[in-house]
Amino acid sequence: MSQDAVREIRINPIVPSDSVLVATARGSRPQKAEEPAPRDTRSHVDRCPFCTGNEDKTPPTILALPDERHWKIRIVENLYPVLGDDSEYGNLALGLQQTIDGYGRHEVIIDNDNHGIALHEMSEEHLTLLAQTYQRRIRELYESDDRLKYVLAFKNFGPAAGASIPHTHSQIIAMPVVPDNVHAEVTNSRAFYRKHHQCIFCTLIDEALTFEATIYDKHSGEVRRKINVGQYVIERGEHFIAIKPFASRFEWEIHILPLKHQADMLDASSDELADFARVLKNSMARLDAVVGGVQYNYFFHSLPHTEDFEDCSPSYHWHLEICPRTSIPTGFELGSGLFVNTISPEQAAEQLRAVVL
Ligand SMILES: [Zn+2]
Numbered sequence: 001m002s003q004d005a006v007r008e009i010r011i012n013p014i015v016p017s018d019s020v021l022v023a024t025a026r027g028s029r030p031q032k033a034e035e036p037a038p039r040d041t042r043s044h045v046d047r048c049p050f051c052t053g054n055e056d057k058t059p060p061t062i063l064a065l066p067d068e069r070h071w072k073i074r075i076v077e078n079l080y081p082v083l084g085d086d087s088e089y090g091n092l093a094l095g096l097q098q099t100i101d102g103y104g105r106h107e108v109i110i111d112n113d114n115h116g117i118a119l120h121e122m123s124e125e126h127l128t129l130l131a132q133t134y135q136r137r138i139r140e141l142y143e144s145d146d147r148l149k150y151v152l153a154f155k156n157f158g159p160a161a162g163a164s165i166p167h168t169h170s171q172i173i174a175m176p177v178v179p180d181n182v183h184a185e186v187t188n189s190r191a192f193y194r195k196h197h198q199c200i201f202c203t204l205i206d207e208a209l210t211f212e213a214t215i216y217d218k219h220s221g222e223v224r225r226k227i228n229v230g231q232y233v234i235e236r237g238e239h240f241i242a243i244k245p246f247a248s249r250f251e252w253e254i255h256i257l258p259l260k261h262q263a264d265m266l267d268a269s270s271d272e273l274a275d276f277a278r279v280l281k282n283s284m285a286r287l288d289a290v291v292g293g294v295q296y297n298y299f300f301h302s303l304p305h306t307e308d309f310e311d312c313s314p315s316y317h318w319h320l321e322i323c324p325r326t327s328i329p330t331g332f333e334l335g336s337g338l339f340v341n342t343i344s345p346e347q348a349a350e351q352l353r354a355v356v357l
């Protein structure tokens, strides 16, 4: 391995089972690259069901902003919902096999009236409206039915990220269970809080802003690597920070978190959401400059609305995880559950930060 090459398993501090093998040396790559998808940059496509003029091609409108005739953002029912509120079956248990009724809601947010616009090309005002729309709809869904335990807002961009319709859009799924990864984050951060009386996310943000670490060789005592933890900061706004996780599962993964402790995204003020929109826009512009036409998923993780986690406001911290799809998982990853990252998060952060916006 060359001097700068990294080959180590990094433990995710919040969810230790989500470990990552960072292996940057040439030849140690059990992965296949995912090519950037050709961008469809057309602003209007006559046959696209999400383009203006085709409103009758989608299920009925749930919400249109700023208004139905001149909408910039529109929410509709998903034509093929993965969960629905028409289910007639209760929960089932057959020996060890259990099912929970697939009750829920599945909606599509048409992010923009412009068909092929990339996220970083949208104006700050528009992205603020989009963030407010996510927040508003998540709140409405929680309030609509107390069987809903978690409302997940997410976006898939590009076929490799699972987007089946090219027109830019996000989705909201309201579900009767708390997803596993959110569950693990909430319970692990609660355990950390009980032990250390601090939020683990706030601690990570503090480290990202101030901390330097030196790693010594166990045997010789020589300096093996110096980590300037500040090197993980990608973008900083007034209320939000974008960081490159030390144990990034994906090469260009970025997380955006409120700087001040906040457990529930529904508590963010409109000022805060405007700053979130700016940090998101700049982060996506950096990503696009480094990995042009990148396909990605992003999703919000926020405090679930369930009694089990009522005491977690001081310990959980909401965030957005942006997961660019630049490689295809192989049997090694699926079989081991270990993510493989072939670019060191330090180098990736440096490249993202170096982009002049
Ligand atoms: Zn379209």
Ligand SMILES: [Zn+2]
Residues within 6 Å of the ligand: 199, 200, 201, 202, 203, 260, 261, 262, 315, 316, 317
């Ligand atoms: Zn916190």
Ligand SMILES: [Zn+2]
Residues within 6 Å of the ligand: 185, 301, 319, 321
């Ligand atoms: Zn998360």
